[in-house]
Amino acid sequence: YQWRQTITFRSCQHGDAWRDVKPTQLPSVDGVLAMYDSNEVMRFTMTNKIGDVNGGEPEENPCFTGRRGCDTNAICRPEQGTQFTCQCAAGFNGDGHICYDVDECREEPQICGFHAVCNNHPGTFRCECEDGYQFGSDGRTCTALSRPVDACEEGTHTCDIQERARCTYTGGSSYSCSCLPGFSGDGRTCQDIDECQAGPCHRDAECYNNEGSFTCQCAPGYYGDGFLCTPERTKTRCQSHRESLLSVTEYGPRGPRPSSGHYIPRCDENGAYEPTQCHGSSGYCWCVDRNGQEIPGTRSEPGSSPMCVEHGGLRPPVGPTPRPDVHPLPPGTHLLFTQSGRIEHVPLEGSAMKKDDAKPVLHLPEKVVIGVTYDCVEKMVYWTEITSPSISKASMEGGDPVSVVRSDLGSPEGIAIDHLGRTVFWTDSVRDRIEVASLGGSQRRVIVDSDLVNPRAIVAGPPSGNLFWTDWNRDALKIETSYMDGSNRRVLVKDDLGLPNGLTYDRHSFLLCWADADTHAMECMDPARGDRRKVAEGVRYPFAITSLGNTVYYTDWQREAVVAVDRHTGEETDQFQPQKRTKLYGLTTTYAQCPSGQNYCSVNNGGCTHLCLATPLGRSCRCPNDA
Incomplete structure (x- = not known):
């Protein structure tokens, strides 16, 4: 602070003692007290005296005659006669005529x-x-300072890992731990609950306990979701409607027979309502929607038929089918793999591949399908293809393929889904970047586009908010990770890599595993600890990889097969070669029920207006690139 003040002196006009006082007076400061903080001066006091500049002597004080040459940061001290000396003030050095600040x-x-x-x-x-x-x-x-610490936010809490427990900040420096649904314990140690012991599945179904959850799968020869299994497939609305009317009988002279004169709906070969329905007795015809409801204004006179538009019905296969016996995925866990022009599935019983039940689920002529992933929430399969670069999806319960992303793509290859945050991630080995978008293809954003040369495989860990990918950069091969918003990016593996093709993250063991087509090895590591170990050697030419429990599955270009390996022993346990003998590309696992877990984008899009991208301790709200 710098203090400036002006002191005005006026003598008493009635005092005789002041009549001879000279007009120039000298103030002297006896004491100063100042109290202040960084914002303001709180108290300031000063004690002054005013007197003759010459101290009562008849001679003039040489320090006030204007002839001195002291520095502004020096004190003038009068001596004999007209002599004076200059002395630098405290905090300054010099001869008094020139003073320099001392940097204490x-x-x-x-x-x-x-x-x-x-x-x-x-x-x-x-x-x-x-x-x-x-x-x-x-x-x-x-x-x-003693300030509150949010241990949940900083990750210094003692709760179990976030896949099993939840840390809740309770104010101050306090927090509480609680186990997630499907686990039991005090929150600091949580154990998986074996729900299968309570027998939640149908009597004709098998129960498979998972970490924090369970799945039910109908036994061979039965159909359903595992909670209800029947020897026959569930009837469609049209089939049930038709059978209920045909069951109505009337009695005549020859006994009971089906009722006559009633409208009986017609169903197509897939059990859906035919677009044109007619009354058998009156001859009137009309158009119906997919629910069998008459479309107003379409009823025609007897003898004529209206032009009704096909509404698709409930076709079992997705898109054009290569064989008439192709059906949508039945309930249960499956492997989905891609070949040139098609996507096929292999049902799993435990970890064993049910090869006799393997069938195509999607036929895509003249397309080279590379990556494949599955959305367990909406039962949708997503894939990348490089012939006319695009990302597409189709329902496993019927319907035509739908384009998700078609523009500004070079060579989309790896693809992964955050089923909790409802986003899709992919790598582009021509554009050399990683992108994210909403599952419908909107809200598109580039999250990584530096120090990437040939990114290929990518996997997501939705509950942890992490991404993992491989980079084929011949000069700097590596496997990297980041949060789902692209932040906290770091290299996990950079040594002893050749062609890291496939990549998978196991949600139970928290292991990241990869297959290398150059070193012919399969390896795993815990990304948090960095402990790397070989699982199998002598692998010929792996392309994609996925895992289920202790089994790792991979597609092999040379063997043209899906191969199963025990992750603990490294022994090959099974292989499946499809009828069409060509190179196999992408591979993923589909579940009858979504894996348990949650992240900060699971509810209400994390409070974000556009993209919500999960991180281990929160979420990032991001705008799309075209916003």
Whole structure:
């Protein structure tokens, strides 16, 4: 602070003692007291005296005659006669005529003590405490502030891992731990609950316990969701409607027979309502929607038929089918793999591949399908193809393929889904970047586009909010990870890699596994600990990889097969070669029920207006690139 003041002196006109007072007077300061903080001066007092510039002597004070040449930061001291000396004030050095500031902070680095910062000022210095510290009771020593710590946010809590437990901040420096649904314990240690012991599945179904959840799968020869299994497939609305009317009987002379004169709906070969329905007795015809409801204004006179538009019905296959016996995925866990022009599935019984039940689920002529992934929420399969670069999807319960992304793509290859945050991620090995979009293809954003040369495989860990991918850069092969918003990017593996093709993340063991087509090895590691170990050697030419329990599955170009390997022993346990002998590309696992878990984007899009991208301790709200 700099203090400026003007003192005005006026003698008493009635006092005889002041009649001879000279007009120029000298103020002298006896004492100053100042109290202030960083924001304001709180108290300031000064004691002054006013007197003759010559101190009562008849001679003029040489320090006030205007002839002195002292520095502005010096004190003039009068001596005999007209003599005077100049002396630099405290905090300055020099001969008095020229004075230099003394930098106390540089000359005595520890002058302010620990956890303090020294700031030099003209003629003095000032000590300030570092962030997180304040002056103690002595006004000189910096002591640490006692501030609340959110251990849940900072990750310093003692709760079990976030896949099994939830940390809840309760104010101050307190928090509580609780196990997620499907687990039991005190929150600091949570054990999986074996729901299968309670027998939740149908009597004609098998129960498979998972980490934090379970799945039910109907036994061979039965159909359903595992909670209800029947020897026959569930009837469609049209089939049930038709059978209910045909069951109505009337009695005539020859006994019971089907009722006549009633409208009986017609169903197509897939059990859907035919677009044109007619009354058998009256001859009237009309158009119906997919629910069998008459479309107003379409009823025609007897003898004529209206032009009704096909509404698709409930066709079992997705898109054009290569064989008439192709059906949608039945309930249960399956492997989906891609070949040139098609996507096929292999049902799993435990970890064993049911090869006799393997069938195509999607036929895509003249397309080279590379990556494949599955959305367990809406039962949709997503894939990338490079012939006319695009990302598409189709329902496993029937319907035509739908394009998700078609523009500004070079060579989309790896693809992954966050089923909790409802986003899709993919790698582009021509554009050299990783992108994200909503599952419908909107809200598109580039999240990684630097230091990438040939990104290929990508997998997501939705509950943890992490991404993992491989980069084929011949000069710097690597496997990397980041949060789902692209932040906290780091290299996990960079040594002893050749062609890291396939990549998979196991949600139970938290292991990241990959298959290398150059080193002919399969390896796994815990990304949190960095412990790397070989699972299998002598693998010929793996392309894609996925895991289920202790079994790792991969597609092999040379063997043209899906191969199963025990992750613990490294032994090959099974292989499946499809009828069409060509190279196999992408591979993924589909579940009858979504894996348990949640992230910060699971509910209400995390409160974001556009993209919600999960991170281990929260979420990032991001705008699409075209916003």
